Amino acid sequence: MSDKAPEAKEYDRPAGGWGSVKSLIKSELRDRAGPGALETLRRQNKPGGYMCSSCAWVKPPAPHTFEFCENGAKATLWDLTSARCTPEFFAQHTVTELREWSGYELEMEGRLTHPLRYDPETDKYVEASWDEAFAAIGAKLKALDPKSVTFYASGKAALEPSYLYAIFARAYGHNNLPDSSNMCHETTSVGLKKVIGSPVGTCTLEDLEHCDAIFYLGQNPGTNSPRILRPLQEAVQRGCKIVVFNPLREKGLVEFVDPQHPVQMTVGKPTKMHHQYLQVRPGGDIAALMGVIKRVLERDAEAEAKGRERILDEAFIDQHTTGLDEFLATLKDTSWPELERASGVTRAEMEAAGDVYCNAKKVIGIYGMGLTQHVHGAQGIGMLVNLLLLGGNIGRQGAGCSPIRGHSNVQGQRTVGITEKVKLAPVEKYRELLDLETPEEDGHTTVEFLEALLAGENKGYIGLGGNLAMAVPDHEAVHEAWQRMELTVHVATKLNRTHLIPGKESWLLPCLVRAEEDLRSTGNQWVSIEDSFSHIHGSMGKRSPASEHLLSETAIVAGIAAATVSGNPKLRWREWAEDYALIRDLIARTWPDQFHDMSARMIQPGGFYRGNPAHERIWKTESGKAEFTDPTVLNACGVGDAQGRYHLVTLRSNDQFNTTIYGHSDRLRGLEGDRMIVLMRPEDMVAANLAEGDRVSLITDTGRDAEPTRAVEGLTVVPYNLPKGTLAGYFPELNPLVPLWYHDQLSKTPASKGVPVRIEKTA
Numbered sequence: 001m002s003d004k005a006p007e008a009k010e011y012d013r014p015a016g017g018w019g020s021v022k023s024l025i026k027s028e029l030r031d032r033a034g035p036g037a038l039e040t041l042r043r044q045n046k047p048g049g050y051m052c053s054s055c056a057w058v059k060p061p062a063p064h065t066f067e068f069c070e071n072g073a074k075a076t077l078w079d080l081t082s083a084r085c086t087p088e089f090f091a092q093h094t095v096t097e098l099r100e101w102s103g104y105e106l107e108m109e110g111r112l113t114h115p116l117r118y119d120p121e122t123d124k125y126v127e128a129s130w131d132e133a134f135a136a137i138g139a140k141l142k143a144l145d146p147k148s149v150t151f152y153a154s155g156k157a158a159l160e161p162s163y164l165y166a167i168f169a170r171a172y173g174h175n176n177l178p179d180s181s182n183m184c185h186e187t188t189s190v191g192l193k194k195v196i197g198s199p200v201g202t203c204t205l206e207d208l209e210h211c212d213a214i215f216y217l218g219q220n221p222g223t224n225s226p227r228i229l230r231p232l233q234e235a236v237q238r239g240c241k242i243v244v245f246n247p248l249r250e251k252g253l254v255e256f257v258d259p260q261h262p263v264q265m266t267v268g269k270p271t272k273m274h275h276q277y278l279q280v281r282p283g284g285d286i287a288a289l290m291g292v293i294k295r296v297l298e299r300d301a302e303a304e305a306k307g308r309e310r311i312l313d314e315a316f317i318d319q320h321t322t323g324l325d326e327f328l329a330t331l332k333d334t335s336w337p338e339l340e341r342a343s344g345v346t347r348a349e350m351e352a353a354g355d356v357y358c359n360a361k362k363v364i365g366i367y368g369m370g371l372t373q374h375v376h377g378a379q380g381i382g383m384l385v386n387l388l389l390l391g392g393n394i395g396r397q398g399a400g401c402s403p404i405r406g407h408s409n410v411q412g413q414r415t416v417g418i419t420e421k422v423k424l425a426p427v428e429k430y431r432e433l434l435d436l437e438t439p440e441e442d443g444h445t446t447v448e449f450l451e452a453l454l455a456g457e458n459k460g461y462i463g464l465g466g467n468l469a470m471a472v473p474d475h476e477a478v479h480e481a482w483q484r485m486e487l488t489v490h491v492a493t494k495l496n497r498t499h500l501i502p503g504k505e506s507w508l509l510p511c512l513v514r515a516e517e518d519l520r521s522t523g524n525q526w527v528s529i530e531d532s533f534s535h536i537h538g539s540m541g542k543r544s545p546a547s548e549h550l551l552s553e554t555a556i557v558a559g560i561a562a563a564t565v566s567g568n569p570k571l572r573w574r575e576w577a578e579d580y581a582l583i584r585d586l587i588a589r590t591w592p593d594q595f596h597d598m599s600a601r602m603i604q605p606g607g608f609y610r611g612n613p614a615h616e617r618i619w620k621t622e623s624g625k626a627e628f629t630d631p632t633v634l635n636a637c638g639v640g641d642a643q644g645r646y647h648l649v650t651l652r653s654n655d656q657f658n659t660t661i662y663g664h665s666d667r668l669r670g671l672e673g674d675r676m677i678v679l680m681r682p683e684d685m686v687a688a689n690l691a692e693g694d695r696v697s698l699i700t701d702t703g704r705d706a707e708p709t710r711a712v713e714g715l716t717v718v719p720y721n722l723p724k725g726t727l728a729g730y731f732p733e734l735n736p737l738v739p740l741w742y743h744d745q746l747s748k749t750p751a752s753k754g755v756p757v758r759i760e761k762t763a
């Protein structure tokens with residue numbers, strides 16, 4: 001960690017631009033990466049190349065020379081580090097000792113090189129062979145009750161290993177298949193599905209080329225999906241208006257220079273990205289959108305009275321939707337002052353945003369964690385859909401609803417059967433194609449896995465990627481229970497803190513990354529991933545692996561499965577592990593409409609589109625129609641206001657990928673040097689008698705009795721432009737403050753964006 005005092009400077013340059021190129025080029029990352037790493041980057045996100053393992057943004061059919069962004073390049077170079085974390089390293093350090101290291105220090109040890117077994121006698125990880133690992137894990141799994149074991153997936157593994165993982169779980173005997181989506185866009189998988197029948201976004205890249213307005217809520221593109229900035233910039237340049245809802249003024253949505261554009265980089269002016277920026281308070285989107293809708297209805301009534309063209313698409317509403325009247329009754333009963341209080345923005349701001357909607361023929365809604373990670377997150381999504389439905393803005397060109405996904409294949413993992421919900425799994429096809437009878441009861445979400453863990457009922461864990469114990473809420477209780485598991489297995493690229501909480505028997509299995517060659521007996525293997533716009537792309541690595549002992553995720557999953565479930569000749573684990581095209585054939589036969597001829601189509605430029613019924617105005621909802629949401633709350637936070645209580649937003653910096661910390665520069669926010677900070681509005685600081693640089697603790701304040709004390713100490717106050725009553729700081733450092741029970745009501749996604757806390761000055 002750096003000793004430098006934190007500072008918040010206005011970052012006075014646009015997102016993208018030289019800043020991002022310099023940050024990449026001068027970065028020590030490049031020096032750390034092995035030879036040829038920059039050459040490798042040229043193949044990123046290209047047909048015939050490998051797909052970036054950072055975000056899930058689309059891979060266009062006609063890519064630029066360098067189809068990557070600062071952060072995608074960082075992620076790849078980081079994977080390709082020349083540092084190696086070898087058995088010799090583990091011989092020198094006990095696990096107890098390594099637990100004192102920061103996540104960053106562990107990362108810096110580099111790529112894992114050998115399968116490792118935890119030896120409780122010496123408290124060290126020791127080298128093992130793959131055969132030993134598979135046999136021991138298989139034996140242990142057979143000894144455990146399958147229902148007491150959870151198979152987690154972190155959203156990176158490709159479609160082929162994911163499909164195998166899902167059938168492995170079910171052949172073994174459970175549906176405990178949570179993935180990172182359960183902390184992320186599960187609110188979408190459940191909430192968006194509920195209202196439009198589709199668990200994923202309805203837009204394609206083409207829609208972005210035709211829209212007149214974009215409502216952009218709770219997503220930070222400059223850091224988390226930088227490649228979206230170029231199509232957004234093009235949209236703005238042809239007159240599309242972007243209305244942003246976000247408590248923070250995020251740089252990428254303020255202004256942008258395309259780093260791939262030579263003229264703009266040298267003499268061009270940055271593009272102002274937003275038409276309007278509503279700095280809502282945490283959870284304020286439901287009310288803010290209701291205000292926007294109030295304005296839209298007023299303007300529509302006016303148009304109708306004057307015989308002008310209506311703003312509401314009445315034909316669409318009649319034919320395709322249900323529930324409007326109930327919602328309108330609630331809206332009528334809600335006053336402007338109530339909406340202002342709950343949203344943190346003014347009536348005038350909401351009205352101005354309403355006017356943008358009225359003046360646009362085609363509107364897209366885009367959102368991220370700012371909507372999904374709330375106790376009433378699904379209602380936020382529902383309200384955005386309400387707004388879109390009024391103008392018939394779903395299921396036609398230039399319009400739609402577009403969640404921006406997190407991990408590069410998190411959407412795809414759900415698509416190919418990694419789901420704890422039986423009704424979403426292709427059980428009939430499993431029966432038909434694999435003679436596989438699958439368990440009937442739903443499995444664990446991430447939160448339910450943790451509940452079972454805390455209750456002592458979850459005895460085994462396999463993690464296909466991830467640093468789960470750090471990514472989840474309530475660290476203290478979870479970490480204590482974690483080590484009581486009988487078996488913990490991690491398939492990973494680098495050492496992280498979760499690996500240092502071994503269960504009674506524990507294995508660390510090192511895998512290839514996407515840019516690396518995956519040579520099996522039938523040759524170098526293709527894998528495939530699905531992006532945020534439901535396009536499937538082939539990916540092939542060409543670099544030589546970080547160690548000769550690495551296996552692909554596909555081979556590892558198949559290896560464990562073969563040692564655990566035997567006796568069904570249709571489960572051809574060993575053959576699948578030698579030729580992944582056989583797995584793609586199975587995927588194609590499981591979902592023929594979407595995946596036919598998968599191996600051929602996925603390597604076309606731009607991949608292939610899997611399709612989406614809502615895009616065609618086919619609503620796979622309970623009512624068979626698109627459903628208006630009648631809100632039960634005006635603010636999405638689960639705990640309301642009280643004296644001395646703030647709502648804390650936990651954020652990613654520009655220098656991290658989830659729990660992987662690359663450095664201590666949050667460049668686009670002008671924050672340098674430290675991650676143990678709490679951002680606070682200057683006026684709130686005065687009211688709380690706090691000054692810049694003060695040391696403070698945050699304490700969770702749910703207003704509930706008999707709650708354990710949840711606190712994070714040693715934070716430094718940094719003044720920042722935020723709405724009243726709002727604090728912000730970094731994930732995962734602040735995760736101990738989030739109670740496990742504090743999650744989206746519909747989907748159980750932890751509510752990391754509106755955590756009720758008090759702030760106390762350290763004496």
Ligand SMILES: Nc1nc2c(c(=O)[nH]1)N[C@H]1C(S)=C(S)[C@@H](COP(=O)(O)OP(=O)(O)OC[C@H]3O[C@@H](n4cnc5c(=O)[nH]c(N)nc54)[C@H](O)[C@@H]3O)O[C@H]1N2
Nearest residue numbers: 071218219220224245282283368369370406407656657658
């Ligand atoms: N470089 C990089 N890229 C990544 C990741 C990474 O860590 N690093 N992580 C990947 C993953 S797994 C994911 S899920 C995505 C996450 O990408 P995002 O969805 O952008 O997630 P966050 O960074 O958590 O930030 C969400 C934004 O919501 C805003 N916000 C917070 N509360 C509210 C609210 O109540 N209302 C509104 N309207 N806004 C709010 C925050 O200020 C922030 O700008 O990024 C993916 N891409």
Ligand SMILES: Nc1nc2c(c(=O)[nH]1)N[C@H]1C(S)=C(S)[C@@H](COP(=O)(O)OP(=O)(O)OC[C@H]3O[C@@H](n4cnc5c(=O)[nH]c(N)nc54)[C@H](O)[C@@H]3O)O[C@H]1N2
Nearest residue numbers: 154180184465466467471491492494496650658659731752
């Ligand atoms: N407070 C708070 N908590 C949050 C969030 C938040 O915004 N606020 N965001 C949530 C979200 S959206 C998410 S997605 C989670 C994610 O949280 P994490 O689980 O931390 O995310 P990952 O990036 O999946 O996991 C990183 C680890 O995966 C391993 N890894 C990296 N690449 C590969 C690979 O190619 N294969 C395999 N097998 N392993 C690999 C490495 O060992 C690395 O340490 O955190 C959630 N937690």
Ligand SMILES: [Mo]
Nearest residue numbers: 180184406407
């Ligand atoms: Mo995520």
